[in-house]
Amino acid sequence: MFDYDVIVVGCGPSGLMAVGELKKRGVNVLGIDMKTRLDKNFRSASGFFFDNQEFNGEFIRLEPMGDKTRIHYEKCGFSIDYPAPMESIFNTHMVSNSVVPYTIATTKVPIYHTFNPTTWLSARYQKALEYGSPFMTKTLVTKVKEIPGGVEVTMRKDGKRGKLTCKKLIAADGLQSRIAREMGFNRMRGSMGIGPTIEYEMVGVECPFPRGDIYLFGEKMIGQRGQIFMVPSPRGQDAYRVETAAQLPAIRNYQIIEHFTKQSPFAPWFKNAKVVEKSAAVVELITPIKVPYRGNIVLVGDGPSFAEVLYQGATMCGYMAAVTTEKELKGQKGFDEYTQWWNATFEWNVNPKKMGDYTKRFLFGRLLGTKTMDMLFELAAKYPLVAEEAKAGVYDFGAVVVNHLVSLPGVPPDIVEKLKFLRDADMGLMAAQLAKDAQALKK
């Protein structure tokens, strides 16, 4: 009566995991994606991996096995293989206009590991094919409709319409999920803005800093308001992924990255560099969905989340969705279990204040001005951060930096106050302060 037991819409890191895991358990499943091929990453992705620490409610342990790495998800209770070694990163830098880096370094435990998203995806795709999972590419799902006992999926392929039915639907169609929007989930969510990004993967970069990620802000380097991230790439010791973050219109990102690599004071780094791969994405900061399912449709991965779940979180979501959907098919309350797990795991769900903390690391320059940051960074170079105890995760990074900057001798009291405000503020306060600053600037 139904075409499939389960249809998975979107075959990224979470979708591929869910398809493979369901097929392994003998469920009649189909994966649908808009891309032309599933073993390649087209959308720019973060490419780093937080392990050996409690992050997003999960403790991930890496086990190097020669030419591959086994990744153990200790709490969810499963392991996957990544078919290449992962590089450990011990440094993270911040650079303002004065080009003096502010460095946090560790010596014993790496801050994170890097990986190649394309390798990750192709490994998951091969695994899913091994189990015999069917896929449908170049297909865009435009509408989902609940019918008695199941879901009707309307899709478009080669400009033609088609329909399929299934008992349960897993929507893993990423950030700005069409299914979440069509079902009206986004009406109750608060959007904090759209930020497009472009990413150049470059080899032959002559970077004088110790290998690590570099966060740059300041109009002098970038040419206009915006930010640049340089994340080490696994393609070699001189390979970096250069990413931008700016507001709409999106073409500004292209201008920023061209200016940065060709005209800025950093252009000598890229004199002999070659662009290996280009990718882009449109990122939206939007508050998470608390109950990510309705009827027979469950939303997983980036779609119902705040900003991003990263590859590691997406894989976790895909696995849990597969486990709980199988239970749901058997008549148990699987989706309720998924919702419980969803709300107890990701940090922005456990504590909504973390959403603000996530954005704080990008707000130093905007709130304090680049001149103040130059002064602080020059001061910090004399008193570097003793980093062994500083766990600079995604969410506490801002607080760690503020605590260090406040402890420096000779920081003027008004700046200390501003820094403390930044550390303790929630999103509402912060937005109000930024609006006030913008008005003062106009006057």
Place this chain on the structure above:
Amino acid sequence: MPTITINGKKIEAPENTTILDAARENGIFIPTLCHNDGLIPYGGCRLCVVEVTQGGKTTVETSCTYPAEEGLVVKTDTERIRRARRVIIGLLMDRSPKPIVIQDLASEYGIMDRPTRFSIENEHCIRCGLCVRACREIVQARAISFAGMGFERKVTTPFNESSSDCIGCGTCELICPTRVIDMRDLPDAQEHNPGDHESIGPVRTLDNWNTEFKVKVCKECGNPFYPAQPLEKFRQAQNLQPEFFNACPSCRIPPHVDDELCLGCGGCVVNCPIGAILMKEKEVEQRSNIYPEICTGCHYCVDKCVVGAIKLEE
């Protein structure tokens, strides 16, 4: 399929149709005033009366509400029917002699210069209820309805106040047979306060319902094109992005993708409000592909493209 006879002609009417539909389908004219194919039959004006013979009994019925049943014998133009219609048109002439539809009917039935029994009231509205039903059934706004009884019956908003349910779509003005509803689009309205006035831009007014709407200005050409309120209502009903109705219909041209610049990241595919962009293969890479026959030209994708590969002009 029931078989009925209209004016001596045997007609096979489809299931669940009325006599009026069956007659019009076969080229037999029956005059109407309150009937519209898009609305539920109302039977208000009684102009569509016909003689219906069923089981040896002949009655006068409204054809717009009478279902076409097996074995009916219908006559649409007998002297009895013409007399009934003359009475109806005569009464309408007494109250509303100005509308052209009424004058046309009166001259056709030869009662233009008929001596009147009442003092002529000269009112335009003929209480056909088309505007009320269209607002309820098509627009689903329910902004207007009938109020009062007897000869004081009239179409109005609740308590004759400015209605917050009215969305300014203009369906009532379009459907009214007597042109009594006064809708105007003002290119540049001004708000007058004592000793002062300020320009508030293009405005649509509906005097009958005491409402006034700001009209949206096209982002591309700068011309006003439609009231913002109904556009917002349609947008929310369809879960579309806020920028979907920014451009006027004549500026809605499908953009095209520059294959050399496009990175194939899929940012436009997920952002397209209606799913008009898909992926196509280009060697090992992929490229965005806009289907012009699906695209509505909202240009939402244009400023979302990171490398500026989506362009409006060749």
